[in-house]
Amino acid sequence: MTLGEVTGYAPLVVGAGLVLIAVWAVVWLVRYAMADTETRASIRQAIRVRRTWKRLAPMAGLSVTDKTPPALTSLTNTDSKPPRPRVLIPALKVTPDRFGVVVRANCLPKVSLEEFQKAAPYLADAWRCTRVSVVQDKPGQVLIRGVRVDPLLTPTTHLPSGLAPEELVRWELGLDEYAQPVAVNLAEVPGVTMAGLPGFGKTSTVNRFICDCAPSPAVQIAVADGKVSAAYEGDYADLVSRLFAFVGDDLDDANALFKRLVKLRRDRSAAIKTVLGRKDMWHVGPSAAWPWTVLIIDEAHTYFRDHKGSDKESKRLAALAAENTRLVEELVRKGRSVGILVILITQKPTGDAIPTSIRDVCPVGMSFAQKTAEAAVAALGDDIRQWPDANPTTLQDPAYVGVAVMNSPGKAGFTRLRTPYVEEEDAARIAAETAHLTTDPAALLAAQLPAGIDLTKYDGYDEGEAPLAA
Numbered sequence: 001m002t003l004g005e006v007t008g009y010a011p012l013v014v015g016a017g018l019v020l021i022a023v024w025a026v027v028w029l030v031r032y033a034m035a036d037t038e039t040r041a042s043i044r045q046a047i048r049v050r051r052t053w054k055r056l057a058p059m060a061g062l063s064v065t066d067k068t069p070p071a072l073t074s075l076t077n078t079d080s081k082p083p084r085p086r087v088l089i090p091a092l093k094v095t096p097d098r099f100g101v102v103v104r105a106n107c108l109p110k111v112s113l114e115e116f117q118k119a120a121p122y123l124a125d126a127w128r129c130t131r132v133s134v135v136q137d138k139p140g141q142v143l144i145r146g147v148r149v150d151p152l153l154t155p156t157t158h159l160p161s162g163l164a165p166e167e168l169v170r171w172e173l174g175l176d177e178y179a180q181p182v183a184v185n186l187a188e189v190p191g192v193t194m195a196g197l198p199g200f201g202k203t204s205t206v207n208r209f210i211c212d213c214a215p216s217p218a219v220q221i222a223v224a225d226g227k228v229s230a231a232y233e234g235d236y237a238d239l240v241s242r243l244f245a246f247v248g249d250d251l252d253d254a255n256a257l258f259k260r261l262v263k264l265r266r267d268r269s270a271a272i273k274t275v276l277g278r279k280d281m282w283h284v285g286p287s288a289a290w291p292w293t294v295l296i297i298d299e300a301h302t303y304f305r306d307h308k309g310s311d312k313e314s315k316r317l318a319a320l321a322a323e324n325t326r327l328v329e330e331l332v333r334k335g336r337s338v339g340i341l342v343i344l345i346t347q348k349p350t351g352d353a354i355p356t357s358i359r360d361v362c363p364v365g366m367s368f369a370q371k372t373a374e375a376a377v378a379a380l381g382d383d384i385r386q387w388p389d390a391n392p393t394t395l396q397d398p399a400y401v402g403v404a405v406m407n408s409p410g411k412a413g414f415t416r417l418r419t420p421y422v423e424e425e426d427a428a429r430i431a432a433e434t435a436h437l438t439t440d441p442a443a444l445l446a447a448q449l450p451a452g453i454d455l456t457k458y459d460g461y462d463e464g465e466a467p468l469a470a
């Protein structure tokens with residue numbers, strides 16, 4: 001090919017390049033036009049981050065001087081002058097979203113995670129972010145999250161899909177302070193505690209849990225709600241059709257329900273090897289025949305509180321409350337391997353609301369706003385004193401309705417997160433659509449036992465009575 005022929009193609013190449021740029025610009029314009037107001041602001045922010053990076057990086061201490069010229073420079077350097085040192089800055093990839101920008105940056109010698117973390121406050125100022133966090137993304141790369149809008153102050157809603165979740169035991173809770181999704185894996189978890197001042201979003205969070213799980217036949221739920229006397233009252237009225245058991249504030253009824261579940265726990269322990277061929281349900285996972293059984297105890301203090309007084313009734317109620325504590329503690333201590341989870345909810349800010357013997361064996365703890373440091377400790381344990389920024393006493397402003405602090409299982413520290421609001425009508429719709437899936441797990445177990453074994457005869461809850469005891 002002659003030089004003339006090559007130059008003849010030049011306009012074509014330039015034209016193709018211009019077309020590509022035009023297509024790219026149109027794609028971005030359409031994206032911008034279709035985005036919501038917040039995302040548009042983040043797109044503009046991303047452009048600013050890229051445009052100002054070359055100047056900002058050295059000022060923020062995120063550059064390095066390369067005194068040794070690269071091989072190509074030394075080969076082409078024909079005069080005898082030493083090559084000029086080069087200032088290197090980390091390459092960036094910036095992605096905007098509704099809350100701000102996600103930035104991936106390459107590390108350089110002496111510019112790695114620690115230096116980026118030190119520079120985070122300067123980056124937050126320069127990028128006009130409320131918060132900037134830096135974590136290691138992969139070797140040689142860090143992930144910088146800059147949020148322009150505080151995700152904790154931005155209310156969100158959740159519309160339950162009505163479809164069985166892909167992963168039943170993955171509890172999707174909401175977004176953390178960097179707008180990253182927060183979820184807890186509830187497999188092998190026997191207990192969850194949830195506390196917080198009245199009206200700060202506990203019920204909405206539980207509603208979401210029930211609505212997301214309800215379409216799966218592999219879950220059965222029972223509720224004890226200490227706030228109401230009958231199923232048609234209160235927060236669970238619309239959900240009752242998807243609950244295999246419901247009791248109100250009557251201590252005798254609650255005691256009977258706890259005994260029923262303790263018996264289920266013992267029967268399951270006795271039968272698990274025969275029915276599932278395993279000693280731990282989580283090795284095979286929950287199923288319609290052996291469903292994950294969740295007991296929600298709302299206003300838990302109703303069932304555990306001490307009844308003072310020397311009259312006969314007070315003594316009887318005190319004994320019932322003490323027995324309730326023992327029963328629920330047994331469920332939490334021993335329910336994990338047979339697929340039983342207890343969720344305890346309370347608005348009472350003292351340690352006796354959920355007895356410490358129960359709280360200490362619940363691996364997941366969550367608290368919405370609290371009034372005092374003592375209440376925060378009662379809800380989340382003594383560790384919360386070491387993390388003042390995450391203390392739920394800082395969440396008392398009404399803007400934080402729906403915001404909770406959670407201990408992170410297996411990790412030090414606490415996560416602050418915004419839970420979405422679930423409309424009561426949506427919860428009612430899901431419960432009605434999935435009501436046909438409600439079954440008593442004890443009946444399901446009985447139906448799978450070998451002929452001649454009738455667990456219903458064993459109505460006590462003494463371990464030794466179980467007919468299939470190993």
Ligand SMILES: Nc1ncnc2c1ncn2[C@@H]1O[C@H](COP(=O)(O)OP(=O)(O)OP(=O)(O)O)[C@@H](O)[C@H]1O
Pocket residue numbers: 155156196197198199200201202203204205347368401402403418419420421422
């Ligand atoms: N995640 C949320 N986002 C925004 N608003 C919320 C959220 N959750 C709840 N709310 C608002 O707060 C009100 C009270 O919420 P909810 O009933 O869940 O509180 P609670 O903590 O369960 O109170 P109580 O202890 O009295 O039962 C709701 O009616 C709703 O208006």
